[in-house]
Amino acid sequence: MTTVGCAYELAEALLGESLPRRWAHTQGVASRARSLAPVMGDRANDLEAAAVLHDIGYSPPLVGTGFHPLDGARHLRTLNEVDDRVVRLVANHSFALLEAEERGLRSELADEFPLLDEPLLVDALVYCDMTTTPDGGCTTSEERVGEILGRYGADSIVGRFIRRAAPEIHASVGRVRAAADEVGLVL
Template sequence: MTVVDVQQAHELAASLLQENLPRRWAHTQGVAACARRLTVVVKDKASLLETAAVLHDIGYAPPLVATGFHPFDGARYLRDAQVIDSRVVRLVANHSFALLEAEERHLHTELADEFPLPDDPLLVDALVYCDMTTTPDGESTTSEKRIAEILSRYGADSMVGRFIRRAAPEIHASVDRVRAAADAAGVML
């Protein structure tokens, strides 16, 4: 499938996640809904944000797993098998401070070389906000509760646990910046 718009991104993500990973699909739908609420904040980049939001976790889909690191696997799939804006691919690859987890997985150099960080800090922060304020079941939460949930699911000393503890200050800072931008735009989050 060639992804050229938000609707096609939804169709692709649904085809990969809905049946095989229904909880991941629920999370994805919640992240996409959050992205739509940030339209006034990200303005003309709203479709980029929603597209990245709906595709951010496709790397969990069994047919796409290559390295076992979902941001990398999803981005590689989008780059290699799809026609999609490279900014979306870079957002998927780098969502929620993936470079920090890539260090834990010894994939930092490969991820950074293949998918440089996007050059739009607000868009990067907005995707962090959406991902890290949405529960696995697609409900809204705080970044503090989301991080606690991740730690309880994976364990504090696991690879993901080590990553999320390192990333927590950056995640909270991203969430705070998006809230400040929303306040400035008159949007209630």
């Protein structure tokens, strides 16, 4: 099992100084993950660890392909402290397969890091990432998709990906909200 404390240390070391805004986003995503603990039960630590590690692939020393989910997951799998479930969550966070397809990396991502067959856990990481602003604040998935489109442009690789992924992102957020409602958690 990946320890959450180890995940925070690693992410802060990789993002804190070189990419402070990305680190602020990461901390916000992790905070959202902690808030879902009543929904996630025994998977809460895996969600929080994946949330705090999801963007480490942006760290300059880790950039290989330029596709942060793949670059981050490749680094994580070399570390004994990070278990396979967390690595696969990082690799596939927020519908990364769709962006990998835009980048010509779909088969690499899918072959190296198969998507977990744990829909609520996968949805929960989408919820955490896609309801957190670049500065770590709370937002809606609609506003987040709009912000990403505005930042990258509709015709960019990321813009094309996010337009394709938007319906799935919103559906994931809806499923997590429904699961939270079932346990009486107000999001």
